[in-house]
Amino acid sequence: MPEATLRSTRTLLVVEDDAVYxxxxxxxxxxxxxxxxxxxxxxxxLRLATDRHPDLILLDLKIPKVVGFQVLLRLKENLVTxxxxxxxxxxxxxxxxxxxxxxxxxxxYMVKFPMNYQELLDRVDELLERP
Amino acid sequence: xxxxxxxxxxAPTFADLEPILAALAQWTAGDxxxxxxxxxxxxxxxxxxxxxxxxxxxxxxDLEAVGRLAHRIKGSVCQYxxxxxxxxxxxxxTAATEGRTEEFDSLYGTLxxxxxxxxxxxxxxxxxxxxxxxx
Numbered sequence: 651m652p653e654a655t656l657r658s659t660r661t662l663l664v665v666e667d668d669a670v671y672x673x674x675x676x677x678x679x680x681x682x683x684x685x686x687x688x689x690x691x692x693x694x695x696l697r698l699a700t701d702r703h704p705d706l707i708l709l710d711l712k713i714p715k716v717v718g719f720q721v722l723l724r725l726k727e728n729l730v731t732x733x734x735x736x737x738x739x740x741x742x743x744x745x746x747x748x749x750x751x752x753x754x755x756x757x758x759y760m761v762k763f764p765m766n767y768q769e770l771l772d773r774v775d776e777l778l779e780r781p
Numbered sequence: 782x783x784x785x786x787x788x789x790x791x792a793p794t795f796a797d798l799e800p801i802l803a804a805l806a807q808w809t810a811g812d813x814x815x816x817x818x819x820x821x822x823x824x825x826x827x828x829x830x831x832x833x834x835x836x837x838x839x840x841x842x843d844l845e846a847v848g849r850l851a852h853r854i855k856g857s858v859c860q861y862x863x864x865x866x867x868x869x870x871x872x873x874x875t876a877a878t879e880g881r882t883e884e885f886d887s888l889y890g891t892l893x894x895x896x897x898x899x900x901x902x903x904x905x906x907x908x909x910x911x912x913x914x915x916x
Contacts, residue, residue, distance in 0.1 A: 668853050668856050668857055669830075670827045670828065670856075670857040670860075673827075674808070674809075674815070674823065674860075677815055678809070678812070712852065741856055741859070762859075763856070763859040764804070764859075765808055766807055767808065767812070768810040
């Protein structure tokens with residue numbers, strides 16, 4: 651199946667409270683052919699993950715209401731959402747955050763600044779192809 | 782979209798705009814359409830909103846909100862290659878974390894000044910790119 655067609659069958663959930671970053675991420679992923687839904691806080695992220703069953707979640711760590719690490723834990727504890735891969739996108743560059751995210755079940759961890767959307771698309775495609 | 786109005790700054794030169802353009806080109810992998818349609822309009826709309834909320838949080842003495850909103854401004858401008866505003870926002874975020882409320886007004890004033898310059902550069906770049914692509 652061609653890449654663009656494959657992407658159009660995939661739904662991504664972008665969880666980000668910074669509207670500037672969220673607008674750009676949603677725009678670039680939509681332009682690349684994905685179906686994209688968005689959440690601005692942890693509560694909305696958990697609700698959308700349960701209701702809409704996205705194929706991949708892009709999760710910021712510093713978000714309101716339920717922080718990113720708690721969202722990650724709850725996603726992995728819930729049988730409905732445990733299988734959904736989570737790509738953590740964070741401004742936090744420390745090794746402790748990276749290790750904790752992986753320990754909590756994140757599939758990948760990317761530092762947001764500086765970000766290149768081609769690298770993000772490559773990572774998203776790779777995660778969606780994982781068995 | 783309402784764009785902030787420059788009052789006292791002189792018009793930005795190409796040298797002022799080049800770092801922002803370079804950072805946005807890196808971010809978007811060279812997608813000029815995304816820069817014109819989303820990246821620049823978003824920052825010119827959303828950061829002033831966050832800044833207004835930050836001012837209200839300072840007036841209310843809400844330390845958590847001051848720290849969170851300063852952090853958000855810092856994150857928003859990061860992709861635009863502006864280290865001056867980033868450092869100004871970080872100074873306010875740090876003051877909130879450490880409870881140095883007596884410094885809020887001064888740090889917010891400095892941040893506002895930096896943001897006005899930043900808005901001016903983004904507005905000029907947006908106008909330049911729109912003119913270039915219309916040719």
